[in-house]
Amino acid sequence: MSRSFQRFREVVEDRHRYAVEWKARGGGRVFGYMCTYVPEEILYAAGILPVRILGGHEPQDVVEPHIHSMYCPFSRDVLGQALKGRYDYLDGVTVGHTCIHIQQAFESWQFHTPASFSYLLYVPACLHSPHARSCFLEEVKIFKDALEEWLGHTIPPEKLERATEVYNRNRRLLHQLYEIRRQDDPPVSGSMAMEATLASMFMDKEEHSRLMEDALREIGRESNGRFPGMRLMLVGGENDDIEFVRLVESLGAAVVIDDLCTGSRYFWQEVVTGADPLAAIADRYIDAPPCxxxxxxxxxxxxxxxxxxxxxxxxxxILVHQKFCDPHQIDLPAIQAYFQERHIPTLHLEFDMTTPVGQFRTRIEAFLEMVQLEIL
Ligand code: SF4
Known part of the structure; x- marks a missing residue:
């Protein structure tokens, strides 16, 4: 594995250390954010390192008094991480309003381990409504005002433009990485792509982009020599389970693309720059592939x-979602019907991110045999 991909892996595995060291290096502030609807560009423009809050894949033994057991394992694991002090270094926490589960985790987080700045950013529930754009822009303005009041200074438009450039560059580089996966024999595995994408959620974007440029050069020099296997897509929500992707790929398949909020949905849409930098940033979250x-x-x-x-x-x-995840469960019948009508094999798996993925091995093997039959 090349040095850049090795570094992505290190950051993903030791994300808290990265943030603490980043803070110590420059004395900046670190904010955690939940879900993909927090406009990170505004935080970055304020000199803050935004880090995505994800679970730790740990068995849950501390959340029971605080969040109902019918909430999704992801939201429970996220809360568990806070209660165990894993995120004590954060100066602020923000969440984009998405589902009730993550909102409950956020509220409990605020109550038990309050950060200096906590903010629930309202995001319209129906992004294709004709009013969503103006509504979200107003909410983003209020969020920026609250942040500025907390910081004690304003965030000038030039800094928003600069942050937008930094973020767009990073999105383009991740796109290039994904583009390589369209090849017949992709030299980038699904697990490598997932590690690179997750690392982007934890790292300073400029540093991540420099590593991405190195990574793309290194891939160019590598010979393929990898059995391409069957080409699979992963569809779902909060799935940062690299072990699962490794398991699938160890059984003779290649995960070549995903629609995950921890994967392509994170970076797919750029900010289309315009006269008003804040409106351009807000629009990006309306136009991105929706959750x-x-x-x-x-x-x-x-x-x-x-x-x-x-x-x-x-x-x-492979259609994956966390157990009890209502939004993705409601989404499932339409997606399954779409694939079934086209005779495309699908496997539906319900995850509990706090338990090991080895339990899925037999079902994946059977699914791959089915895909193989369809191809022949
Ligand atoms: S996995 Fe589903 S229920 Fe859990 S936080 Fe994500 S969208 Fe909400």
């Missing part, structure tokens, strides 16, 4: 998944 919590009747999400599946020439799809 199922953000669609009512219209299903932009399905079209997007179908296009990715076809562009990356996937041959089967």
């Amino acid at each position: 199922p919590t953000k669609e009512l009747e219209e299903r932009r999400r399905l079209e997007h998944i179908a296009k990715l599946f076809s562009d990356y020439r996937a041959q089967g799809a």
Whole structure:
């Protein structure tokens, strides 16, 4: 494995150390954020390092008094991380309003381990509404005002423009990495791509982009020599389970594309710059490939998944969601129907991110045999 990918792995595995060392190096502040609807560019423009809050994949033994057992394992694991003090270094915590589960985790987090700045950013529930754009922009303005009051200074437009450039560059580089996976024999495995993408959520974007440039050069020099296997797509929500992707790929498949909020949905859409930098940033979150919590009747999400599946020439799809995740469960029938109508094999798995993924081995093996039969 090349040095850059090795570094991505280190950061993902030791994300807290990275943030603490970043803070010690420059004396900056670190904010945690939940879900993909927090406009990180505004935090970055204020000199803050935004880090995505994800679970620790640890068995839960501390959350029971604080969050109901019917909440998804992801939201429970996130809260568990806070209660265990893993995120004590954070100066602020923000969440974009998505599902009730993560909102409950956030509220309990605020109550038991309050950060100096806590903010729940309202995000319209129906992003294709004609009012969503103006509504979200107003909410983003209020968020920026609150942040400025806490900081004691304003965030000038030039800094927003600079942060937008930094973020867009990083998004383009991740796109390039994904583009390589369209090859017949992709030299980047699904687990490598997942590690690179997750590392972007934890690292200073400029540092991550420099590493990405090195990584893309290194990939160019590597010979393939990897059995491409069956080409699969992963579809779902909060899934940063690299072990799961490694398991699938160890059984003779290649995960070539995903629609995960911890994968392509994180970076797919750039900010389209315009006269008002704040409006441009807000628009990006309206136009990005949506999460199922953000669609009512219209299903932009399905079209997007179908296009990715076809562009990356996937041959089967694994649909994953966390146990008790209502938004993704509601989304599932339409996605399954879409694939079934086209005779595309799918495997539906319900995760509990706090338990090992080895339990899925037999079902994955059977699924891969089915995909193989479809291809022949
Ligand atoms: S996995 Fe589902 S229920 Fe849990 S936080 Fe994500 S969208 Fe909400």
